Amino acid sequence: MEDDVDGWRIVERPGRLGSDRLRRVAEWDDTYGPGSWRLAWLVAGQYHxxxxxxxxxxxxxxxxxxxxxxxxxxLVSTARDVYVHDLSDTGSGLDYRRQDAPGHHLEDIAIRRCLVRLGLWFHGDRLVRLGGVDKDPDPGWLRSQLSPHRLPFHRPDLLIRPELTGWWLPGSVESFYQSNKFLLARAAEG
Known part of the structure; x- marks a missing residue:
């Protein structure tokens, strides 16, 4: 992949970063220089x-x-809130930028934001863990429904093919997030 896009060179589709995130970021900083690389998602022919x-x-x-x-x-009758990795995830509220736990968590924030959009909120009595569904032999019906690696992506026409493979199902929200992600580096001036 050596195409140029508005002064950026397409380097790779890095897929899931997970616990390797800090190491990969340091590697990209060393290779391309801080501020000279970025992650972008390809949607309808444009990098965003x-x-x-x-x-x-x-x-x-x-x-x-x-x-x-x-x-x-x-969801609303069971949960008093949701989290992915750590109970501290609840502190992110509606802010995707607030990532205090070692692993990124998006689905809990997305769910909270959707409830606000629907004019609803939690009124249950349990903190519902969303993460670890793939490692739990019996994650329960609600957790399975809300798992990004199982939830079908509502716009399959936007999925980059071939989809990357991983612990997620093809056509899922997680597949979109990972498959459409690209590493871009500043193109050499010439």
Whole structure:
């Protein structure tokens, strides 16, 4: 991949960063220089920053919650809040930029933002963990419904093909987030 896009060179599709995030960022800083690389998501032929991908990620949850009374009712009646990795995830509230735990967490924030968009909020009594569904032999029905690696992406026409493979299902929200992500580096001036 050596195409240029508005002064940026397409380097790779890095896929999931996970616990390797800090090491990969340091590697990209060493290779390209701080501020000389970025992650961008390809949507409809254009490269966008993370805000575009998060809008679509969140819309998948909105589509689910607006379209499934069963899931929505189970969520708001069971949970007092949701988290992915650590109870501190709840401190992120509605802000995707607030990532205090070692791993990034998006689905909890997306769900909170969708509830606000729907004019609803939690009124249950449990903190519901969303993460670890793939490692839990019995994650429960609600957690399975809300897992980004299982939730079908509502705009399959926007998925970059071939999709990257990983612990997520093809056509899922997580597949969109990982498959459409590209590493771009500043193109050499010439």
């Amino acid at each position: 920053d993370g805000n575009a991908s998060l809008s679509l990620y969140e819309d998948a949850y909105f589509h689910l919650l607006r379209g499934s009374t069963e899931v929505l009712e189970a």
